[in-house]
Amino acid sequence: RVEILKVLYRDARILILDEPTAVLTPQESAALFETLKRFVAKGLSIIFISHKLGEILAACQRVAVLRGGKLVAERIVEGVTRAELAELMVGRAVPQPKAEAQVAGETVLSLEHVSARRGQLTLRDVTLRVRGGEVIGIAGVSGNGQSLLADVISGVEQPSTGRIALAGQDLRHINPREVVARGVARIPEDRHAEGLIGDMSITENVVSEGYRGRFSSFGLIDWSKARRFAEEIITAYDVRCTGPEARVRLLSGGNMQKLILGRVMAEKPIIVLANQPTRGLDVGAVAYVHEQLLAARARGAGVLLISEDLDELLAVSDQLVVMYRGQMSPLLPRADVSIQQLGLMMAGQGFHHTEQIDAA
Template sequence: MLQMKGIRKAFGPVQVLHGVNLEVQAGEVHALLGENGAGKSTMMKILCGIIGADDGVIEIDGKARHFAHYDEAIAAGVGIVFQEFSLIPYLTAVENIFLAREKKTRFGLLDRKAMRARAKEVLDKLGVEVSLDKPVAELSVAEQQFVEIAKALSLDARILVLDEPTATLTPSEVEYLFKVMRELRSQGVAIVFISHHLEEIFEICDRITVLRDGEYVGTRRVGDIDTNELVEMMVGRRIESNFPPKPEARPQARVVIDAQTIQLHKAGPFSSFQLRQGEILGFAGLVGSGRTETALSIMGAYPAVRVNVEINGDATTPRNPSEALARGIGLLPESRKEQGLITSFSIMQNVSVNNYGKYRKMGAFLDLAAERKHTVKAINDVRVKAPGPDAPCDTLSGGNQQKVVIARWLNHHTPILIFDEPTRGIDVGAKAEIYQLMRELTEEGYSIIMISSELPEITGLADRVCVFRSGAVVATLEGAAINSEEIMKHATTGKLNYVA
């Protein structure tokens, strides 16, 4: 159904795509893989007419096509669901699905009845139930994802691009999305699926095309390749292990956070745990188990009912993130683009944003030379790959954006770091770099709380693991007890403690 042949694209002097090929059949889920910066998104934007190619041919059903803008791609049956949702939160699902192409009555008024009927028809075809009349801001992330897919399918899309559609979904929601994808595949829709979760590729996809540094590496059937071969195609080398070796247990290490009582909700259970110097303490549990809320309550960023915490022996609990920062706690939040970075700012501005006080001289003036010197050191320490400290953060890959946030806290000298889903949306090569960096930080004396929904990440990297259920820690595991079976046992049946 789709052929892209010899696609080339340059932005200024930088060649992004070097004659890349892609072939997708009708009724196929085709994975498009590669590290961040490999050219996947650029390739899909060219397919959808969002940007133009410098050279190459796009054929749909054997006919050469050139799309000057997105509307022309839509008319040809191409739909895309971007990683960042393009929904207007205060409009309903129906209004979002028909945005900018509303159906009208013969008197020029909105034909809401016809739009609602068509929206329901498309969602019924997907086999999903979504409230059509609620603002999409009130829908779950999974429901918003299905509204995005319905929007594309309402355009009669025969070629559907899904860019990281599972990044914010729970496992049960992912399974439901896969059910929808299988149904679309049976209807003859050609699906291009982009994901960094390799286990998903082997579960849902038929074939795989790999790009590396803007070059076409090859196309393979899923049954003809294993994970190690696939990773080698993506990164150009074999990664024997994602995780650096764990150090020996140090039970006598100094306690930097002693959480004696954290109660998130009135009449709810309470948590207690300790974070030691030089360790990675994993926070594991099902979605909604209270992992992130507990970590944020330590920083005064979540209104817990009770927080009795000692930080480096001081029993005064931070009342807000500013006080937590002053006490040496830095946060790498789950959403780096919305909460961790000002993406339109440069690397240097993001690294310095909490530190301008130390660069001030002569009143309102800044010591720019000192700022640049410290920024260059921080980004070199965490190995940010960028043209220089003045590069805008929105031009960086996901892994390098994460490193910029880490560089900010190193520049601020925060010895306690909370990493919330540190590798979400990051490719396999960048994950290994982040893991290595985290281990190096603990060897230098930093202490890390790592919140993660990926069990292999928890078991492979954490020195000890706090397992959460219903808003509280129900078990703390170490040594051989850190395994997926033990974690899931406690996450589903762990005993809860209540304040007397």
């Protein structure tokens, strides 16, 4: 709202909004759309950029579709469907993976009264159990503890209190390499800064988490074995590239994410920690990521999916929790929760409020 007021104060007649709802609850997003409609009625022109098709249909009158840097279609919003827009965006029909009903197994990851602090970022008395063969979705406005939670589970940060266990084994006081070795597959929030090294090759990147084990002998990396592994991932995950020696920075966001998925899924993990795995991807790549997460679920892995996209969470998750200022709600079965209810919880409904502003 402040940013919009700033440009209106300068008497702007055209507003360009790029992913303006990224840190808003559904209710706040709906209020923003009503505000934009009032601006349009007063003569302003608005360019609304979003990868969320539901927002395009709710906020806009006309839609233009870009693919490969080119304008490929324009449509009047009235009468257009999400499926039609998705097909225009990727150039083909996009089947949406569905979470088939299955019985969850034993607990594979448990957090008991976990608290942590990193500067002003906090977790407060978080308790959670993830069973094999289920997807737990974590909702919340960006900055409410999700990233710190992911770092604590993956060993990047240590909890100040509480216990974390993987298949009954304590995960506290071990480093990220040991966490990965014990069966945690980590899909990081920022694929560029944490997931991959852009100036290194595909081969170097796919062995980066396991070069001291299966890809080394007497302290030396077996590069022929590493290249074969890279070629297997390129083929199995349809990574569009010139070959295993291609620089990772030349890949699209979707192909980077496929590379990370191939690397972590190859180890048949016990738990998949997916932090914003579809951020910045087109609908085709999003469907592929969902397919791989559900395949891990079908194999018996537990999946922890952190996302700000409520449609994604409701499509893929078996149960959901909401995070607000470092606190976590009880588990909510997908069938018993709505986007409206999640939105209210993301705004703090049902949580204990304090005067401290120390959300993660």
